Amino acid sequence: MSKARANPFSSIAVHVALLTYTLIALFPVFVILINSFKTRKAIFRDPLALPDADTFTLIGYQTVMKQGDFFQYFQNSMIVTVATLFFVLLFGAMAAFALAEYRFKGNMIMGLYLALGIMIPIRIGTVAILEMMVSSGLVNTLWALILVYTAQGLPLAVFILSEFMRQVSDDLKNAGRIDGLSEYTIFFRLVLPLVRPAMATVAVFNMIPIWNDLWFPLILAPAEETKTLTLGSQVFIGQFVTDWNAVLSALSMAILPVMILYVIFSRQLIRGITSGAVK
Amino acid sequence: MKRPRIKWHIVVFLAPAVLVYTAIMIFPLFNTLRLALYTEVDQVRHFVGLENFRTLFGNPHWSGQFWNALGNNMWFFFIHMIVQNPIGIALAAILSHPRLRFAALYRTAIFVPTILSFVIVGFAWKLILSPIWGITPDMLKAVGLHWLFAPYLGKEEYALTTLSLISVWQFVGIPMMLIYAALLAIPEEVLEAGEVDGITGFSAFWKIKLPLILPSIGIISILTFVANFNAFDLIYTTQGALAGPAFSTDILGTFMYRTFFGFQLQLGDPHMGSAIASGMFGIILIGVCIYLFGIQTRLRRYQF
Numbered sequence A: 001m002s003k004a005r006a007n008p009f010s011s012i013a014v015h016v017a018l019l020t021y022t023l024i025a026l027f028p029v030f031v032i033l034i035n036s037f038k039t040r041k042a043i044f045r046d047p048l049a050l051p052d053a054d055t056f057t058l059i060g061y062q063t064v065m066k067q068g069d070f071f072q073y074f075q076n077s078m079i080v081t082v083a084t085l086f087f088v089l090l091f092g093a094m095a096a097f098a099l100a101e102y103r104f105k106g107n108m109i110m111g112l113y114l115a116l117g118i119m120i121p122i123r124i125g126t127v128a129i130l131e132m133m134v135s136s137g138l139v140n141t142l143w144a145l146i147l148v149y150t151a152q153g154l155p156l157a158v159f160i161l162s163e164f165m166r167q168v169s170d171d172l173k174n175a176g177r178i179d180g181l182s183e184y185t186i187f188f189r190l191v192l193p194l195v196r197p198a199m200a201t202v203a204v205f206n207m208i209p210i211w212n213d214l215w216f217p218l219i220l221a222p223a224e225e226t227k228t229l230t231l232g233s234q235v236f237i238g239q240f241v242t243d244w245n246a247v248l249s250a251l252s253m254a255i256l257p258v259m260i261l262y263v264i265f266s267r268q269l270i271r272g273i274t275s276g277a278v279k
Numbered sequence B: 001m002k003r004p005r006i007k008w009h010i011v012v013f014l015a016p017a018v019l020v021y022t023a024i025m026i027f028p029l030f031n032t033l034r035l036a037l038y039t040e041v042d043q044v045r046h047f048v049g050l051e052n053f054r055t056l057f058g059n060p061h062w063s064g065q066f067w068n069a070l071g072n073n074m075w076f077f078f079i080h081m082i083v084q085n086p087i088g089i090a091l092a093a094i095l096s097h098p099r100l101r102f103a104a105l106y107r108t109a110i111f112v113p114t115i116l117s118f119v120i121v122g123f124a125w126k127l128i129l130s131p132i133w134g135i136t137p138d139m140l141k142a143v144g145l146h147w148l149f150a151p152y153l154g155k156e157e158y159a160l161t162t163l164s165l166i167s168v169w170q171f172v173g174i175p176m177m178l179i180y181a182a183l184l185a186i187p188e189e190v191l192e193a194g195e196v197d198g199i200t201g202f203s204a205f206w207k208i209k210l211p212l213i214l215p216s217i218g219i220i221s222i223l224t225f226v227a228n229f230n231a232f233d234l235i236y237t238t239q240g241a242l243a244g245p246a247f248s249t250d251i252l253g254t255f256m257y258r259t260f261f262g263f264q265l266q267l268g269d270p271h272m273g274s275a276i277a278s279g280m281f282g283i284i285l286i287g288v289c290i291y292l293f294g295i296q297t298r299l300r301r302y303q304f
Helices: A008-035 A040-045 A059-067 A070-101 A107-119 A122-135 A142-165 A170-178 A183-194 A196-212 A215-220 A229-239 A244-274 B008-035 B051-058 B060-095 B103-110 B118-129 B135-142 B156-171 B173-184 B188-196 B201-229 B233-239 B252-261 B270-295
Strands: B038-041 B044-047
Touching: A008 A244, A008 B060, A008 B103, A008 B118, A040 A244, A059 A244, A070 A107, A070 A142, A070 A183, A070 A196, A070 A229, A070 A244, A070 B008, A107 A142, A107 B008, A122 A142, A122 A215, A122 B008, A122 B252, A122 B270, A142 A196, A142 A215, A142 B008, A170 A183, A183 A196, A183 B008, A196 A229, A196 A244, A215 A229, A229 A244, A229 B118, A244 B103, A244 B118, A244 B173, B008 B270, B038 B270, B051 B060, B051 B270, B060 B103, B060 B156, B060 B173, B060 B201, B060 B252, B060 B270, B103 B173, B118 B135, B118 B156, B118 B233, B156 B173, B156 B233, B173 B201, B188 B201, B201 B270, B233 B252, B252 B270
Parallel strands: none
Antiparallel strands: B038 B044
């Protein structure tokens, strides 16, 4: 080991640098959260102080609860995210299995065709998507969002899952075939359980962009009953710009669910990224 | 029993994904390119060939907006490349330091902004930078830099750069993670061999690690490019569909939204919107092709 790698001074400098950046990363979130619990006066007098007995208030949250239907928005976001993940994982794994397992004419081309969507953003086709959703009557339904996000998530899901499915041992599958299992049983009973870690990675990768998307909810489902949490908070904050308590509380309430998801899944997410699944 | 010629299970496995992907993604993509060749008069759709593109590039009112949005988008991308990637690489290099304590904690914390939505990030920074709420001026005063303060999001000359930096702040976690993974993949023997030759510390980073992570930097660059050229949410959240002040933060995403969806008094025009979308498609395609054929093939990959 070299001296450079064990030098205590450089290790202090390293921690100072990392701490500084961590503060920069967390500061805005911290400021929003603490001020959401403070009175309007305290928000302006001393923005960086923690709420104390004098300045503590929940008025912002009360306004949010009264004026915005945040439970409805949350429920919509939840339905869209969970349903999309289900379809992306099921359809993606099925297609990945077909591509990884069977040799057939056009396998290569099919793989390339599905991979196209990794690089081309689906937003480019928005005009035609909206037209299609309007003519099929799906506009302002959660199905419109679920379909779009499923199509958007499939390319990367197929790509990652087929890489993993190629590693599943052939002997296992052939043993199943000798025992007379159908191809469907082999897929659902033997292969799927083995690629669960890869499925979790795909799920985590898809979850956050879907939850946070503003573009498609704004265009395809802006009705009050189908607003997602992201769109709902955007509209709410736009209307209450001058009510700082309400704005800060709405922001905090939008931060909360993502933070909970992140705390639960951060290890999976970071492992997924660092294991090279996205290369 | 004769085996059927078509293996139905392959069809069954492939069909749902291919159908959804084709119907919702590929078909609308080409349909959008096709719609760019039409226009609507009295609610009847007419084929007009390249007329919309002639308007977009020939009519000064349209072409001015288009080049403005494209130029702003280039600047947006440029700021990401010169700020986000170096910071990401630096953080990853520090984090990959062996025997660093609390590395996982730092990594998790620095990644937090990346998981937040543009709505949260946009409004949070809008409040923090707001001249009404004294946070930024007070903090600058505390370090004696009060003269640096300006309403950053309200001034034409600063707004776009400020928004780019906010976006950098949000997404720095992605290059950090990808580079971190690439750095961990460098085998210890390579670094030890360098040490034997007296290459340590900074020079080890420049001479050994950096050349080895170039492919990852290439991937990050193309991911950033694609993300930047269809960005929309952050600008829309902070500056609205008009991308103020005076269109100084207008990028292709907001321009397309305004055109096809309409705003305030202007009616939406799906056909002009499609023409802009086709332009964006072309730009992204060119970028991806430059990466795939011009950059990726020239980067040397090392197998350990």
